[in-house]
Amino acid sequence: MEGRLLRLRPSGRAPARPALAGGAAQGPAGHRLPGRRDPHRPLRQRGNPDRLDGAPVRGEDESAKRLRQAACLLSDLGWAEHPDYRAEHAFLRILRMPFAGADHAERAFLATAIFVRYAGTLDSPALAPARGLLKEGPLQRAYILGLALRLGHTLTGGAALLLQRTGLRLGQEKLTLVLPEDAEMLLGDAVQRRVEALAKALNRGGEIKVQPGARLAG
Known part of the structure; x- marks a missing residue:
């Protein structure tokens, strides 16, 4: 599917990474600040997009970097939901979201990170679908990323410029x-x-x- 989509792209257009393109399309559509072109910029240092809060992301390969950026793009997905249901609704939306470029485990990683970003906990029964797809290491990394996103949004209310x-x-x-x-x-x-x-x-x-x-x- 992903290969077919890439072959169908207009000639002369640089290939996009589908998971990021999907996150870019889905995240800002429901964002509090829809005009913001780069919703994952809060976790970047100005002028250096490969650094997280001014320091290299330790042990991060290209795949992990892609998932981090996609999670940032999706990190405000549930802002308009009722607070009692934000975590679970955002989790289920990402699990079922129609975008290519992420396998089942990667989708579970993204859904878990956003679940935690909205105050979900790892022992919640709602996370059962993700726990069946993620090993302990990726599950813990999704948890840490979700907590970092929660901190960033609490600190600034989703306004990227305040984090620069x-x-x-x-x-x-x-x-x-x-x-x-x-x-x-x-x-x-x-x-x-x-x-x-x-x-x-x-x-x-x-x-x-x-x-x-x-x-x-x-």
């Missing part, structure tokens, strides 16, 4: 969220909880630091 001057630093013992001096108004109990949850999943402690002199804009 923030960062995550992964140390030997700590995961640190770094904010510019004029972004302290973004902090609160919810952001602290998201940082701590992500840090715990990475077997680290969590902390937030404000960088003196750095500015959110300008």
